[in-house]
Amino acid sequence: xxxxxxxxxxxxxxxxxxxxxxxxxxxxxxxxxxxxxxxxxxxxxxxxxxxxxxxxxxxxxxxxxxxxxxxxxxxxxxxxxxxxxxxxxxxxxxxxxxxxxxxxxxxxxxxxxxxxxxxxxxxxxxxxxxxxxxxxxxxxxxxxxxxxxxxxxxxxxxxxxxxxxxxxxxxxxxxxxxxxxxxxxxxxxxxxxxxxxxxxxxxxxxxxxxxxxxxxxxxxxxxxxxxxxxxxxxxxxxxxxxxxxxxxxxxxxxxxxxxxxxxxxxxxxxxxxxxxxxxxxxxxxxxxxxxxxxxxxxxxxxxxxxxxxxxxxxxxxxxxxxxxxxxxxxxxxxxxxxxxxxxxxxxxxxxxxxxxxxxxxxxxxxxxxxxxxxxxxxxxxxxxxxxxxxxxxxxxxxxxxxxxxxxxxxxxxxx
Amino acid sequence: xxxxxxxxxxxxxxxxxxxxxxxxxxxxxxxxxxxxxxxxxxxxxxxxxxxxxxxxxxxxxxxxxxxxxxxxxxxxxxxxxxxxxxxxxxxxxxxxxxxxxxxxxxxxxxxxxxxxxxxxxxxxxxxxxxxxxxxxxxxxxxxxxxxxxxxxxxxxxxxxxxxxxxxxxxxxxxxxxxxxxxxxxxxxxxxxxxxxxxxxxxxxxxxxxxxxxxxxxxxxxxxxxxxxxxxxxxxxxxxxxxxxxxxxxxxxxxxxxxxxxxxxxxxxxxxxxxxxxxxxxxxxxxxxxxxxxxxxxxxxxxxxxxxxxxxx
Numbered sequence: 001x002x003x004x005x006x007x008x009x010x011x012x013x014x015x016x017x018x019x020x021x022x023x024x025x026x027x028x029x030x031x032x033x034x035x036x037x038x039x040x041x042x043x044x045x046x047x048x049x050x051x052x053x054x055x056x057x058x059x060x061x062x063x064x065x066x067x068x069x070x071x072x073x074x075x076x077x078x079x080x081x082x083x084x085x086x087x088x089x090x091x092x093x094x095x096x097x098x099x100x101x102x103x104x105x106x107x108x109x110x111x112x113x114x115x116x117x118x119x120x121x122x123x124x125x126x127x128x129x130x131x132x133x134x135x136x137x138x139x140x141x142x143x144x145x146x147x148x149x150x151x152x153x154x155x156x157x158x159x160x161x162x163x164x165x166x167x168x169x170x171x172x173x174x175x176x177x178x179x180x181x182x183x184x185x186x187x188x189x190x191x192x193x194x195x196x197x198x199x200x201x202x203x204x205x206x207x208x209x210x211x212x213x214x215x216x217x218x219x220x221x222x223x224x225x226x227x228x229x230x231x232x233x234x235x236x237x238x239x240x241x242x243x244x245x246x247x248x249x250x251x252x253x254x255x256x257x258x259x260x261x262x263x264x265x266x267x268x269x270x271x272x273x274x275x276x277x278x279x280x281x282x283x284x285x286x287x288x289x290x291x292x293x294x295x296x297x298x299x300x301x302x303x304x305x306x307x308x309x310x311x312x313x314x315x316x317x318x319x320x321x322x323x324x325x326x327x328x329x330x331x332x333x334x335x336x337x338x339x340x341x342x343x344x345x346x347x348x349x350x351x352x353x354x355x356x357x358x359x360x361x362x363x364x365x366x367x368x369x370x371x372x373x374x375x376x377x378x379x380x381x382x383x384x385x386x387x388x389x390x391x392x393x394x395x396x397x398x399x400x401x402x403x404x405x406x407x408x409x410x411x412x413x414x415x
Numbered sequence: 416x417x418x419x420x421x422x423x424x425x426x427x428x429x430x431x432x433x434x435x436x437x438x439x440x441x442x443x444x445x446x447x448x449x450x451x452x453x454x455x456x457x458x459x460x461x462x463x464x465x466x467x468x469x470x471x472x473x474x475x476x477x478x479x480x481x482x483x484x485x486x487x488x489x490x491x492x493x494x495x496x497x498x499x500x501x502x503x504x505x506x507x508x509x510x511x512x513x514x515x516x517x518x519x520x521x522x523x524x525x526x527x528x529x530x531x532x533x534x535x536x537x538x539x540x541x542x543x544x545x546x547x548x549x550x551x552x553x554x555x556x557x558x559x560x561x562x563x564x565x566x567x568x569x570x571x572x573x574x575x576x577x578x579x580x581x582x583x584x585x586x587x588x589x590x591x592x593x594x595x596x597x598x599x600x601x602x603x604x605x606x607x608x609x610x611x612x613x614x615x616x617x618x619x620x621x622x623x624x625x626x627x628x629x630x631x632x633x634x635x636x637x638x639x640x641x642x643x644x645x646x647x648x649x650x651x652x653x654x655x656x657x658x659x660x661x662x663x664x665x666x667x668x669x670x671x672x673x674x675x676x677x678x679x680x681x682x683x684x685x686x687x688x689x690x691x692x693x694x695x696x697x698x699x700x701x702x703x704x705x706x707x708x709x710x711x712x713x714x715x716x717x718x719x720x721x722x723x724x725x726x727x
Contacts, residue, residue, distance in 0.1 A: 005434075005441055005449070031453075113635040116454070170476050174438060174450040271476055278474035282614035317518065360477050364617045390621050401644050 001185075006178040008171030009034035011139040012078065012104040012164065014178075015146025017048050017104070020383040022073035025064035030116055031168035032080040032106040039076075059089035065101050066094025069161070070208055072195030074150065075101035081108035081122045088125065091301055095130025096225065097208050099198050100153030101133070101161050102146060107270065108168040109357040117358025118167040120269060122321040123298075123331050130225050131397065132162040132232055133298040135269045137255075139176040139199040139402060142166045144249055145296070147186055151239045154193050158232045160225065167271040169358060181247055189246050229300045236297060253302040256285060259291030259309055264373055266292045266366070267335060267345075268319040272355050276319070279366030290370055295331075306338045313347045315377040317369045321355040328385045350376050354388030361388060416469040416610045417445075417561055418479045421553055422500045423488035424653065426458040428550025431576065432486070433464035435592070439564045439572035440468040448473050459651035459695060460499035468561075475611065482508055484606035486534075486557055488549045490514040491715060493525070495650055504529060509606040511556055513549065532560075532602055534595060541713045542653050548591040551577070555592030562604025569596055620660075644693070648676065650654035652696030655714045656689060662708035663687070670700035670709060 006014065013035045026036040042048035055061040058079050065077045084105055107123050109115040123133065132152065134145045140162065149162040166172060200208060213221075236253055244250040255273075258280050259265065266276040273294040283290045288353070293309055295302065310316060320329025327333065332351040336349065339346040350373045354361050365388055376382045419436065421516075423429040430451035437449030451464040455720055465479045481503045490512050492498040504510060506528035512521055513534045522531055534556050551573060558564040573592055577585045658670075665685060671679040671687050678693040681698060689700075701709045 005438060005447070007450075033492070169450070169452075173453065174448055174476070175434070176448055176473075177441060177446060177671055274474040275476055279614065281474075286614040288614070303594045329629055335683075341460060358477075360480070362620060363612045363614075367614045367617045368620050368622070370614075387625055388620075389623060389625055391623055394623060394625070 001179055001182055003177050003179050005175040007034065007173055008139045008142050008166045010038055011039035011143040011178050012146055012166065014180055015143045016076040017042060018181060018183060019147055019190060020187065021050050021076040021086055023068045023075045023086045024050060025061045025077050026052055027058050027061045027079065027083065029080045029083040031108060031172040032078050035078040042078050058083040059090055061089035062087035062094060065103065066097055066099055069099035069101040070097055070198055070200040072198045076191050078104035080106040081110060083320065083374050084122050085125060091126055091129040091131060098159045100159050102149045103161065103163045104146065105163050105165045106164055106168045106172045113371060115357040115403055119356045119358065123163065123165045124322050126163060127299060127386045130160060132160055132229060132300065134162060134164050134230065134251060134296055135298055136164065136166045136171065137271045137273050139171055139174070140178045141251065142171060143178055143180065144243065144251060147190065148239055148243055148251065150190055152232060152236055155235045156196065158228050158235055160228055160232065163320065170271040185246060189242065213356060233297065233300045233302055234281055234332055251296060253297040254305040255294040255295045255296060256309060257292040259293060261293035262289050264288065264290040264370055265313050266319060267316055269295060269298065269329065269331060271323060272321060275361060275372045276366055279363055282363065283367060283370055288370060301334060303338050306335065310339065310347055311344055315348045315350065315373040317350050317352060317373045319354055319369065323353055323356065348377050348382050350382050352387035352388060353385060416467055416473065416475065418482050419466045419484045419557055420463055420479050420482045421486045421488065422461070422463045422492055422498060423549065425460045425462050427431055427488050427546055428495045429462055429464040429488065430555040431550035432578050433466050435551060435572050436557050438575050439568045440466070442568040442571055443564055445470060446473050452478060457651060459653050461492050461495060463485050481609065482507065483609055484509045484557060484560055486553045487512045488546065488553050497650060507609055509560060511560065513553065530605060534610065544601045546586045551588035551592040552595045555595035559596045559599035559603050560606040566593065566596060647692050648695050649692045652694060652697055653714050654696045655717050656694065656701050656709050656711055658687060658689060659685060659708045659710060662706050664706050666705055669703050669705060673699050673703045675699065
């Protein structure tokens with residue numbers, strides 16, 4: 001075990017290296033490219049076995065990953081944002097093959113307008129694909145989750161591909177101290193991948209879920225995938241225990257930070273959640289009973305864990321770094337469904353949308369979200385969803401609009 | 416927690432500076448975060464990198480809003496709004512500028528409340544984008560200013576970060592970095608860590624209701640060409656091409672044709688003219704000009720020699 005300074009990208013690459021993957025189909029995209037650069041260099045230097053192939057698009061890359069996984073070898077790939085969306089057709093397809101592999105996604109806001117900075121609309125677009133999703137908040141967690149993802153996806157009771165998600169810039173380009181486990185220990189933890197009947201061979205053609213099916217068999221296969229995903233919660237818990245025993249780091253399906261006796265909670269995904277932790281510390285010091293719940297597993301959704309913690313609180317600030325046009329925050333909707341269907345008293349959910357396209361969330365904004373939530377509880381009424389957006393944000397935008405307007409008239413465009 | 420920001424131009428090694436400092440803190444037993452800020456980065460364009468260091472795990476993330484120490488590798492960036500050098504600087508922030516000019520001049524110019532230091536430029540270079548070993552130099556100065564990094568830890572950090580470049584380069588960087596470290600001896604410990612902002616009382620973030628606006632206004636579309644005109648990329652230039660009209664033979668404007676940014680229009684009298692608001696200083700025109708009528712001069716020299724009020 002050694003402690004190194006690694007970026008989130010470097011940590012993902014180390015995860016794949018320690019999992020001793022056999023095949024890496026690749027295609028570059030900012031801010032993910034450093035992952036495949038690192039792996040490429042290791043393979044060149046002979047520090048890593050395995051075969052890397054650059055494909056002509058993410059669509060082909062995901063196809064190659066699924067096809068290779070269907071031969072029963074261990075596969076890793078990586079993408080981001082537009083790349084994930086370009087491969088979207090194949091994400092759904094290869095998940096249906098029930099051939100497990102691990103895909104690193106480095107979250108970046110979607111076009112249009114275009115940005116390089118992070119939010120979660122890319123990864124949430126893959127929410128219903130059949131891939132399991134692990135969301136990370138530190139570089140250490142990226143490395144550990146990549147290893148855990150292999151054990152989870154390859155479990156005979158799961159056999160689904162897994163996406164390990166990290167935020168662009170905030171993790172991908174940020175170095176932090178990361179404990180890199182010993183190779184032998186990781187090999188012992190993961191074991192050999194037993195592909196069972198997953199053994200497609202190029203020389204002996206066979207068909208893989210390509211038959212056109214009617215509703216009854218189609219429903220059967222789709223629902224079986226759903227049941228396998230649900231089963232992955234139990235499997236994940238067992239794997240997290242094993243991981244802690246071997247490596248000393250615990251990764252519950254939902255991270256719970258200072259939630260003991262909490263009246264109020266922040267709930268959010270990804271690396272911005274560590275900012276919420278800092279805010280929780282300060283608020284606790286100021287006398288608040290507040291904590292943070294952060295889902296690591298988003299698919300499957302750890303509903304029971306949420307129910308247990310949420311129902312004993314008064315108010316919950318749900319912070320979505322995504323937006324579903326015409327509805328609002330995705331996480332907010334998911335949490336609401338956890339609380340519905342029971343006559344037990346439920347906490348008030350207050351919806352916030354923030355951090356779109358990497359827009360920062362300041363400590364004061366976390367304090368203010370806590371305050372708004374407290375007030376809503378006192379009044380017994382949640383306010384409408386709030387976009388974290390200030391006068392300064394609008395001024396910056398107005399300046400651009402003024403330039404656009406000036407150019408339109410100057411250059412004879414339409415008004 | 417220590418919060419340090421390095422500002423420079425693409426090519427000056429600000430990412431390297433942040434990594435050397437981050438590693439030095441790490442060797443001293445600190446938890447750290449170091450990161451560069453990329454955009455549409457290019458050689459010569461303003462970029463920055465930052466370091467956080469604390470003895471406990473770091474939960475804060477992203478760009479440093481309120482720095483304890485700001486180090487500017489290239490003083491021509493200080494007045495450039497796009498570089499954001501002074502963003503969030505207050506009376507607590509130590510500002511270190513790598514400059515030919517005296518502290519008093521900068522003090523008067525900027526009228527800042529916080530302490531200011533100068534890292535004197537000891538050698539003259541033509542192209543400021545190539546200030547030699549400036550990343551390691553800035554890291555060395557920063558390491559001394561925070562007051563918790565020993566000389567051997569700085570040396571080790573430079574070895575760790577640069578050894579892939581070969582021993583000769585490591586030695587040169589070591590020399591420059593330690594020189595800056597020693598130069599800051601008197602100011603050792605002047606950059607001090609600041610606490611996380613308290614939740615006892617806080618300034619209201621001032622959220623607004625985003626108004627609904629018709630699509631003709633709220634669509635990110637500009638129905639007109641030439642919009643990149645608004646971005647003054649001349650700021651990126653460290654070397655300035657200058658046409659000697661005595662020798663320009665008004666050929667079929669090879670310089671204008673080769674200019675990758677269309678920054679050399681041809682006037683009515685047939686002479687080419689460089690648009691310095693947009694010329695990035697790539698010097699392709701200098702290389703292509705058949706009668707060798709375009710010279711390259713360091714931008715900072717030109718600015719120094721320019722008469723008062725003449726900007727470009």
